[in-house]
Amino acid sequence: xxxxxxxxxxxxxxxxxxxxxxxxxxxxxxxxxxxxxxxxxxxxxxxxxxxxxxxxxxxxxxxxxxxxxxxxxxxxxxxxxxxxxxxxxxxxxxxxxxxxxxxxxxxxxxxxxxxxxxxxxxxxxxxxxxxxxxxxxxxxxxxxxxxxxxxxxxxxxxxxxxxxxxxxxxxxxxxxxxxxxxxxxxxxxxxxxxxxxxxxxxxxxxxxxxxxxxxxxxxxxxxxxxxxxxxxxxxxxxxxxxxxxxxxxxxxxxxxxxxxxxxxxxxxxxxxxxxxxxxxxxxxxxxxxxxxxxxxxxxxxxxxxxxxxxxxxxxxxxxxxxxxxxxxxxxxxxxxxxxxxxxxxxxxxxxxxxxxxxxxxxxxxxxxxxxxxxxxxxxxxxxxxxxxxxxxxxxxxxxxxxxxxxxxxxxxxxxxxxxxxxxxxxxxxxxxxxxxxxxxxxxxxxxxxxxxxxxxxxxxxxxxxxxxxxxxxxxxxxxxxxxxxxxxxxxxxxxxxxx
Numbered sequence: 355x356x357x358x359x360x361x362x363x364x365x366x367x368x369x370x371x372x373x374x375x376x377x378x379x380x381x382x383x384x385x386x387x388x389x390x391x392x393x394x395x396x397x398x399x400x401x402x403x404x405x406x407x408x409x410x411x412x413x414x415x416x417x418x419x420x421x422x423x424x425x426x427x428x429x430x431x432x433x434x435x436x437x438x439x440x441x442x443x444x445x446x447x448x449x450x451x452x453x454x455x456x457x458x459x460x461x462x463x464x465x466x467x468x469x470x471x472x473x474x475x476x477x478x479x480x481x482x483x484x485x486x487x488x489x490x491x492x493x494x495x496x497x498x499x500x501x502x503x504x505x506x507x508x509x510x511x512x513x514x515x516x517x518x519x520x521x522x523x524x525x526x527x528x529x530x531x532x533x534x535x536x537x538x539x540x541x542x543x544x545x546x547x548x549x550x551x552x553x554x555x556x557x558x559x560x561x562x563x564x565x566x567x568x569x570x571x572x573x574x575x576x577x578x579x580x581x582x583x584x585x586x587x588x589x590x591x592x593x594x595x596x597x598x599x600x601x602x603x604x605x606x607x608x609x610x611x612x613x614x615x616x617x618x619x620x621x622x623x624x625x626x627x628x629x630x631x632x633x634x635x636x637x638x639x640x641x642x643x644x645x646x647x648x649x650x651x652x653x654x655x656x657x658x659x660x661x662x663x664x665x666x667x668x669x670x671x672x673x674x675x676x677x678x679x680x681x682x683x684x685x686x687x688x689x690x691x692x693x694x695x696x697x698x699x700x701x702x703x704x705x706x707x708x709x710x711x712x713x714x715x716x717x718x719x720x721x722x723x724x725x726x727x728x729x730x731x732x733x734x735x736x737x738x739x740x741x742x743x744x745x746x747x748x749x750x751x752x753x754x755x756x757x758x759x760x761x762x763x764x765x766x767x768x769x770x771x772x773x774x775x776x777x778x779x780x781x782x783x784x785x786x787x788x789x790x791x792x793x794x795x796x797x798x799x800x801x802x803x804x805x806x807x808x809x810x811x812x813x814x815x816x817x818x819x820x821x822x823x824x825x826x827x828x829x830x831x832x833x834x835x836x837x838x839x840x841x842x843x844x845x846x847x848x849x850x851x852x853x
Contacts, residue, residue, distance in 0.1 A: 361385060361386040362385055362628040363388065364386070365390065367617065367639075368389075368398055369389050369391040369397060369598065369600075370398025371414070371583075371823075373631070373823070374396065374587040375840075376822045376842055378426045378839075379839055381596050382430065384849030385849045388625065388627075389596065389597065391602060392604070393786075398633065398787065399412065399413035399414065400583075402579065402581035408723050408727070410579075410722075410729060413580070415713050415731075417574040417576060420434070420440055423583065423836065427590065437586045438583055439577040441577060443573045444460050445460045446460055447681075449542055449545075450763075450764070452688055452689045457469055457542050461573070463569070473536050474539060480535070488564075488566040495560045496563050496567060501841055503810065525554065526557050526558070527544040527692075528559065529562050530543045530544040546561065546564040547561050548735060550795055551799060551830050552800070553664075553798070555695060557798075560804070561799060573683075575715065577718070578719065579719070603619060603621075607816070607819065609644065609648045612816060614630040615627065616630065628818065629820065633822050633823045635790055636809040636826050637652075637657050638788045638790050640809070640815070641790065652815055660803065661803060662790065662797060663738070663794060663795035664735045664793070665737065665739070665792045666734065666735060666794045667733070668732070669756060669776075670729075670778075672772075672773050673723075673727055673765075673773060674724075674773045675767075676716070677764070681717060683712075683713060684764065686709060686711075686712060688710075690707060698737050701737075708735075708755075708759075709735065710732050711733040711734075712760070732756055734756060736780060737780075738794075740791060743780070745779035748779075753775075796825030799829050804829070809821050810826065821838075823838060
């Protein structure tokens with residue numbers, strides 16, 4: 355039997371969900387694994403902030419398709435439910451329109467029909483048609499293709515008939531509008547691309563599969579916060595004998611004769627590896643970690659000309675009182691929808707108005723705040739750094755505007771009950787998470803940047819380099835990121851078979 359140090363070595367750059375899932379899968383297939391994280395704790399975008407007795411998940415708050423996590427535990431001979439207490443959330447989202455009207459979005463078909471009828475009885479039949487299409491998109495886009503690599507253009511040609519049949523050239527909003535007439539309902543059923551960094555008016559209709567995906571498996575929250583899942587995954591790695599090193603920033607991927615051979619840290623230390631897996635932002639990986647001489651497809655020019663997702667302004671705050679009438683997930687729509695998204699994605703200007711996602715995890719898990727208090731974060735989609743916004747001066751006035759709006763709507767007397775506060779801006783996405791242009795989700799999910807057109811899971815430029823996370827196929831969101839790691843089972847040989 356080989357000793358641990360004799361096994362083939364895989365280095366994983368980054369400990370986000372994609373990196374941790376990749377490391378677990380590689381460990382289960384015989385690799386000796388080292389995970390390198392530049393921050394002081396694992397998680398990447400799923401980092402956890404603890405402040406004044408409050409626990410804040412920095413990024414992902416919604417868990418769908420939990421079977422993808424259960425698989426990781428099963429690979430290690432353990433049961434996910436033994437380590438993680440996952441609770442279903444209902445409603446999935448409470449959507450609040452600017453006039454105060456609300457729509458409770460759930461996974462229950464009868465309840466959804468009733469909510470649709472409350473807004474426009476004539477749209478119930480259209481909703482049913484849309485959900486049948488969403489199910490068809492889910493079957494093809496997620497079940498058949500979500501964990502399949504697109505290593506050659508013939509893979510893209512193979513799915514072309516399905517894309518044509520399902521009108522993948524149409525936008526999500528365009529698909530919804532074809533079946534529903536009420537503009538508010540069109541908004542309710544088309545916002546989902548924003549969860550993965552896309553514009554509902556330009557994201558391919560294929561992403562309408564998210565609606566059925568949520569109905570199929572539900573929307574869940576992990577007790578203790580999403581960080582509890584990160585800690586559970588780190589525990590799996592430790593059980594495999596893997597190494598996790600924090601405060602270890604990778605400065606370069608070493609390449610010899612077109613083959614990745616390891617990494618060099620910012621400290622100057624070199625680590626040899628048989629394969630390298632990058633969970634860093636895909637554009638950053640190619641532009642900053644690889645020399646131009648090693649890149650044929652992902653040149654600086656191509657990276658600069660690519661389209662990037664919007665960014666986010668996130669305000670984390672805690673109160674010394676509770677707001678029990680506020681749902682776990684609330685989407686607060688502003689006075690504009692199409693026009694605001696145009697400002698964010700096309701014009702790249704910071705608008706005077708905003709739409710917000712308000713997360714109140716203490717609605718499900720009170721332990722995330724001190725007794726009698728509530729933990730929140732409120733997220734506002736904003737342009738990436740091409741807007742030219744100086745967030746060092748703009749952040750606090752923007753936060754104050756959001757606070758004023760929350761105080762006037764869902765959180766009365768908020769200012770009197772604030773006890774802790776912190777912010778994250780697009781500048782933080784660039785400087786802290788090394789995301790090109792401060793884009794929160796990497797490349798924008800449009801048809802011409804999906805599947806084969808996205809950076810491949812198996813690098814097309816460098817042998818023995820693999821990419822996982824939001825910036826590769828199939829894309830952002832927890833199911834997409836975990837599926838990108840699942841693809842490694844197809845493109846990376848088992849350690850004993852590696853040549």
